[in-house]
Amino acid sequence: MADHWLGLARKVCVVTGAASGIGAAVAHSLAEVGAWVALLDRDAAGCENIATALRAQNHTAIAVTCDTSSESSVRAAAEKVQAELGDCHALVNNAGFLRAGTLDAVSLDEWNAVLAVNLTGYLLCARTFARPMRAAGQGSIVNVASIAARFPQARSGAYSASKSGVLLLSRQIAVEWGPEGVRSNAICPGMIRTALSARFYEEPGFEAKRAAVTASRRVGEPQDIADVALFLASPRSAYVNGAEVMVDGGMSSMLMDMVPRPGFNHA
Secondary structure, three states: OOOOOOOOOOOEEEEEOOOOHHHHHHHHHHHHOOOEEEEEEOOHHHHHHHHHHHHHOOOOEEEEEOOOOOHHHHHHHHHHHHHHOOOEEEEEEOOOOOOOEOOOOOOHHHHHHHHHHHHHHHHHHHHHHHHHHHHHOOEEEEEEOOHHHOOOOOOEOOHHHHHHHHHHHHHHHHHHHHHHOEEEEEEEEOOEOOOOOHHHHHOOOHHHHHHHOOOOOOOEOHHHHHHHHHHHHOHHHOOOOOOEEEEOOOHHHOHHHHOOOOOOOOO
16 A cells, blocks of 8 residues: 555554544545554444454554543543554544534533534644644644534534534634644535434435435435545645535535425426
């Protein structure tokens, strides 16, 4: 893999929330192009299972138990990555979760818990893992946000607010650390099929309804996000900085097509 066009062979790449879903797909993809991957997650067993599978395929991968909302936990994780793999070249900030609830009912504890992981955790990981990048004068941070950062997702508590914060944080990192050679970009996934949403698709007709509101007429897969993350993490995107990439199958462009217009609508 040393000559892979992405130029990530033997580069240390850190992925948070790597025990499942998008994070796991990103970790697999990075390993497949020769990167040395550190998988971070609070789910120690899930992370280790993936790292073990990657090592069985002759990839370099380690599992690191980490609560990204804790500064001491992030610092300990960074020390482990440094000791076992070396300086971090790329960070994929992906760890996140949702606590459902209307704005007038969500508890302050739940609101703060979501912000602590989805937003503050991104900052903690960015400034910790970017230290060697800034010292080396090169590196990439990829922040996984959500389409909910642009379009409010009702009854989802702090989720939309946290993901919107990720977009501005990502751009601020680009502005502040760009002169030091560190790039920061964000990905906004649309509807992605993950383990957390799998049960929804068991309902008859559910997937077809979701697919119908995308221009691509399909629900996304974790690999769709991993492919974009791979590009943004790599030197191939060297002049991409402060960008926000919508990866939603065109759902965000469908508003006018969903407005009833006799003689115009096809679906």
